[in-house]
Amino acid sequence: MDFLSIARSALAQQPFSVHMGAEITHCSPQHTEIHMPMKDEYTQQYGTAHGGALSFLADTALAFAGAAALQSIVVTSEFKIHYLKPAVGHRLTARARAISHGQRQAVCQCDIYALKDGEEKMVATAIGTILPR
Template identity: 55%
Template sequence: MLAWGREVLADQPFSVLLGAELAAMSPGRAELRLPLRQALRQQHGFAHGGVVSYLADNALTYAGGAAMAAPVVTSEFKINYVRPAIGDLLVARAECVSHGRQQAVVRCDVFVVKDGEEKLCAVAQGTIARLGEAA
């Protein structure tokens, strides 16, 4: 499953541009990582909110797709930023809360890593929808 997920990520030009890495994937769970280089920061030096949001969105979708074992897209999601992401690495860990045949509800915690210590910087929840008519 992880190898397949990494192939999908490699086919996403935006994910490649940002430098995202799929670190883990199993049924209903996913972990994405993103090194924080200068180009991904905003004027105050921490990760741009759009970068944090991207990572949460993609992790939610991976976890939902892995739970439903189907091609999926994000139908909607909400994010709460709880602290500025000041550090060297973002880590998004998503877990499916509930799923049926057509959709999944998934939550995600996004952490920033600085000096080896993780700190929660955002929390997201979303609805992931099955694409097309899968069996």
């Protein structure tokens, strides 16, 4: 199954994801990777990424990782995010994977990195439960 093509098609049908500039570059049952540009509109008053932008990216990556693991259309049941350090740079990358899954749910983990001056720094981590729709 071509998970990446399916995921790209699904992401392209999400107006908010398109608005945010999210691009899925890898999607398989083993892991998912999504990139998003760091635009001024996504920052707060200190010039770092707003938590809402990071949460969007985490939720999206968790859902695609869960969808690939469950091989199903899915919804996010819940997720928790930990902001580790200020996100500064020109691109954000989310890397997610299912850490446990059965037929009725997938528990997924996602790390978010900010790219600045050619160096990635982990800025957030999230865990969530993904359910078949």
